[in-house]
Amino acid sequence: MSASEAATPSRDLRARRTEALEAAVGAYDIRGRIPDQLDEDILFCLGWASAQAMSEIHSNIEVVIGHDMRPSSAAFADSFARGVEAAGSQAIALGLCSTDQLYFASGIFEIPGAMITASHNPADYNGIKICGPRAGGVSLASGLGRIRDLAPEAPESSGDPVANDDEAAAQMRRRYVERIRELTHVDTVRELKIVVDCGNGMAGRLLGEVFGTDAGFAAVPFEVIGLFTELDGTFPNHEANPLKPENLLDVSRAVVDHGADLGLAFDGDADRCFFIDETGATMSASAVGALVAEREIARAKRAGDESPAVIHNLITSRSVAATIAAAGGRALRSKVGHSGIKTMMVETGAVFACEHSAHFYFDEFYCADSGMLAACHLIAALSGTGSPASRLVADYDLYVQSGEINFTVADPDRVLAEFAAHAGDFPENTVEDLDGIGLQGADWWINLRKSNTEPLVRLNIEAADAEQVKSMTAQVSEFVQSRASK
Template sequence: MNPPAPSEARARLNAIVKAYDVRGIVGEGLTEASVEALGAAFVDEVDATGDRVVVGHDMRDSSPVFAEAFARGATRRGADVVAIGLCSTDETYFASGSMGAPAAMFTASHNPAAYNGIKFSRAGAQGISLDTGLAAIRDRAGDYLEQGIADAPVSGSVLHADVLADYAAYLRSLVDLSAVRPMKIVVDAGNGMGGLTVPAVLGDAAGLPSLPFEIVPLYFELDGTFPNHEANPLDPANLVDLQRAVVEHGADLGLAFDGDADRCFVIDERGGAVDPSAIAAIVALREIERVRAAGEDDVSVIHNLITSRFVPETIEGAGATPVRTRVGHSLIKDQMRLTGAVFGGEHSAHYYFRDFWGADNGMLAAMHVLAEFGAQGGLLSTLAARFTPYALSGEINSTVTDVPAAYTRIVEAFTGRADFDEFDGLTVDGLTDESEPFWWFNVRPSNTEPLLRLNVEGADAATMAAIRDEVLGLIRA
């Protein structure tokens, strides 16, 4: 017998719960009722009745309303809500870690204005994915939508708190920027939460001592309609204004944050984008050197499988152990906790720090870059070139309706020329000897769309382009 069809409310809820978070169009599944039910279900899943739950939100028009609805559901199940208001996602990680409390952040990150969502954490900023609790939250919330929320014997309360100053001070304690050389930095906040956090961390808005930086602000006004461009620095079109401004102002570098300011992209003095793998290698080296100086011998660093080959080479060259992982926010957080890695880097500009409860923090990565660059002379493009010796394609998406057929075409074309592994998607590593330039590529299906994502790296631009074009021809055949 087939199970009964879910109610319309439950079906809409199921559609917005993704692999690592909740994400959807406001009013379509993501409603006050569904959010209130999710708040109640979250308290049940993390066993927070009688304990604190942190709730923060970004600048999207719907975020304050949803945060209040979530608090209603959470307090009905007996949790005390610490409402930290407007904040970046990594501020909620800070609150979760420093308070030892589970947290929910209302944001749709880099998605357009019509979207919103929720990122959940257990106490200590531990990520929650579909496999580690999010499915249970979804199912409980569905029950509450259909049957009503059962009130706990004692309702919780709501306490409002501002953690920005403590967050900024904590980041300053992790990376000392007081002695770097003076620098002019253009920062594009994309009308997102970087407009709040950058003045606090890199300026004196939180009451901290001034740093030797001249900050040129772009789009610091908090505006969830994103009137200037989408807050998605992964799309090169959204970097154009920053690239132009860096050159026009004669700046030393530029920083671009996404909507919830947990990712940071770096632009050099010529307006060129610094590859996130180079940032990962720079930060990895600094973190390895720091803990080795403190007497730590067994050091590991995480990188996902589509970062540049130079990242694990850098880690090994510094005497540490590279740990290769699949792509995915919560997956890497889990691996940070399991391995005790000091740092983790992703190709998508997510950077994870053991000293930040294993969570990702784009601002902290930017501070490491500023510390490294600011301690030496020369240009950022020169420094970045040292950490980008190979040619990368960047991620290329293709609409594919039959993924197995595309895989078959690739395997047939490269059999005898490469090794294959299916650790995450299909990775193809060229069988080259020392006289030939190396190459590898990975193809992975999207979790949410009929897309295949291709990443290619080669020892030089010509090798990379040849493999890229061949594989795209096979994918799109």
């Protein structure tokens, strides 16, 4: 059914959709509870609106669609695909895949994409990550706002189910594995033992494709021990959210019990990976980012780029920028968030980008983030040095960080403004507003910023020693909590 043939939605349906979309559409993706914020009708109208917006912005009439293993995801992906086709565009449905595989498909096919996933959120959530052609970043300002505004006007949900394009999916998987192996040479690594906690998420499928024979390649010559590899979006073992320390306990214990060299812990849609050293300790995402940045700068220099740009968000450790400079690269600071970073990479020609939350972006991966590509880089680096994982990143881990601390507040903007006004309560510093309010001291920094989706402010602190971090954390926490309800 074409857009012109479809029935106009009723006033009540438009109103219900508008209310749900206001709650679910965030700064750079769509996320909501099921079924009060997201259901099959909302996915249909978002598919319809995405096709309309991508046609307007990019002149594309095809959209590639993938989905994760959550119980609602397959039906949501079909509803989204039917919406795309109701708008007069073509839906290319890949079926089950990881988010970085969807970005890769958008890259190789040069068309917009949509991944049905709620990433690391609990089982009663779902969502959509939308990208432009070649995995381009999409934010409220660059398309997501237009999609949100168009969606309530979509016709009522209709149409036949959209069949998966098995040929396109097979091509994507084959080229995805080929690209990762070409960039890291992980298929030549020997004499390592790696534990991988898949968290019942999409990484369970990637193990057989990237390290095994499922995509038609020879298996890697090192030992891989998988934990919770069964795809199960109810997350029966633990949340697929490695940002929470309790979700890393299983992989940490398994690394020690198996005498493994390295542990990997993926989030639900496998676009992020956290790392565990041989002692069972969690490795800093900033330290890993610095190590991979050094490798990517060296690669770019071999290709003739004398001063490669590398982006890091403002929450990463100062050791990242120092490593980039020491390696002969140019360090560029960014706000937090994947859409802005991808856009900035394209604009600046950056070869790599990293975030404190273990998002790692690669120019040779269409400037998209890939947990598996980052993991293979670290495995290759570990093999190449012969050092234990703890020693591998020690030189990049020179500061102490607080980790992200969240506060629920009534008026985030007012709290940030008052915090900036009280900068003099801290040792001599420079105030900045790149993303929230930042204080930059001689050997420390503090960042307080508001959430894009919730009435929260998020605190991150770094300093030269643990006592300084503890003291500053207590001082800022008391300040925020005293103003939380005002």
